[in-house]
Amino acid sequence: xxxxxxxxxxxxxxxxxxxxxxxxxxxxxxxxxxxxxxxxxxxxxxxxxxxxxxxxxxxxxxxxxxxxxxxxxxxxxxxxxxxxxxxxxxxxxxxxxxxxxxxxxxxxxxxxxxxxxxxxxxxxxxxxxxxxxxxxxxxxxxxxxxxxxxxxxxxxxxxxxxxxxxxxxxxxxxxxxxxxxxxxxxxxxxxxxxxxxxxxxxxxxxxxxxxxxxxxxxxxxxxxxxxxxxxxxxxxxxxxxxxxxxxxxxxxxxxxxxxxxxxxxxxxxxxxxxxxxxxxxxxxxxxxxxxxxxxxxxxxxxxxxxxxxxxxxxxxxxxxxxxxxxxxxx
Numbered sequence: 195x196x197x198x199x200x201x202x203x204x205x206x207x208x209x210x211x212x213x214x215x216x217x218x219x220x221x222x223x224x225x226x227x228x229x230x231x232x233x234x235x236x237x238x239x240x241x242x243x244x245x246x247x248x249x250x251x252x253x254x255x256x257x258x259x260x261x262x263x264x265x266x267x268x269x270x271x272x273x274x275x276x277x278x279x280x281x282x283x284x285x286x287x288x289x290x291x292x293x294x295x296x297x298x299x300x301x302x303x304x305x306x307x308x309x310x311x312x313x314x315x316x317x318x319x320x321x322x323x324x325x326x327x328x329x330x331x332x333x334x335x336x337x338x339x340x341x342x343x344x345x346x347x348x349x350x351x352x353x354x355x356x357x358x359x360x361x362x363x364x365x366x367x368x369x370x371x372x373x374x375x376x377x378x379x380x381x382x383x384x385x386x387x388x389x390x391x392x393x394x395x396x397x398x399x400x401x402x403x404x405x406x407x408x409x410x411x412x413x414x415x416x417x418x419x420x421x422x423x424x425x426x427x428x429x430x431x432x433x434x435x436x437x438x439x440x441x442x443x444x445x446x447x448x449x450x451x452x453x454x455x456x457x458x459x460x461x462x463x464x465x466x467x468x469x470x471x472x473x474x475x476x477x478x479x480x481x482x483x484x485x486x487x488x489x490x491x492x493x494x495x496x497x498x499x500x501x502x503x504x505x506x507x508x509x510x511x512x513x514x515x516x517x518x519x520x521x522x523x524x
Contacts, residue, residue: 195253209238237267245271335520336498349375350516367477378408394428405454428462479515481508
């Protein structure tokens with residue numbers, strides 16, 4: 195996703211241009227690009243008028259079966275009364291009060307989280323032709339993947355696979371930044387998607403072998419056995435993982451090394467999990483000092499909102515950043 199800082203009204207056009215560029219790259223019609231423009235403009239304007247600024251993230255959806263555009267608006271402002279703000283005519287800034295309502299009407303999906311003094315996160319998905327959103331997987335998940343500001347390509351990448359009784363997630367962080375880091379992370383994703391196995395250790399070994407011609411990457415792979423409610427995590431390098439349920443967070447064990455370069459031991463560690471557990475995996479572009487219990491209601495929010503808020507508060511400006519959140523609802 196591309197990040198646009200919204201510090202004042204002059205930056206609203208930047209968000210609109212990014213959204214339009216993504217839409218055109220996906221072959222959207224003029225009408226659909228217009229919907230993207232309306233939403234990007236309204237969300238960015240809302241940040242300047244009500245939150246004192248914030249950030250807009252724009253990118254193509256990783257979770258939709260067809261091409262869809264996603265826009266995220268995040269801020270650390272005073273928060274808002276969501277139900278009231280979504281009603282046309284409500285305004286605290288002397289405007290017509292149609293911004294969020296207009297965004298929701300133009301969107302295919304609309305989710306928001308807001309708490310007084312903790313700010314707001316809004317996630318909007320726009321699919322072409324007003325077709326309904328259809329997810330690739332039955333397990334709800336979302337991810338924010340943002341390159342270093344000076345780079346076009348992200349050295350971080352995520353991917354998900356699913357079978358009848360398995361859900362498998364990958365997070366990869368190519369060594370360094372830029373094109374070569376992106377090559378390593380993308381090759382990890384390609385190897386992960388093409389593999390026949392769903393076992394974490396097998397997948398880690400395959401990726402380690404495939405990345406030998408690259409600069410290497412840190413990887414984390416989580417395989418969830420859905421009927422048994424048992425997970426296996428295999429990590430090489432600095433990918434953080436945790437299972438979060440009922441206010442408790444269980445950190446996952448990863449081993450030292452770099453996939454493609456040095457991995458003295460490839461080993462998976464098993465963890466039982468309860469229904470409605472959150473799996474959170476992220477690169478070291480996200481600080482590991484977060485705690486979900488500090489955000490009222492966030493653990494019950496959509497996975498994309500959880501990823502967006504943790505990225506907002508713990509993402510590092512001087513690094514690629516990626517975070518994946520999945521809700522194990524089976």
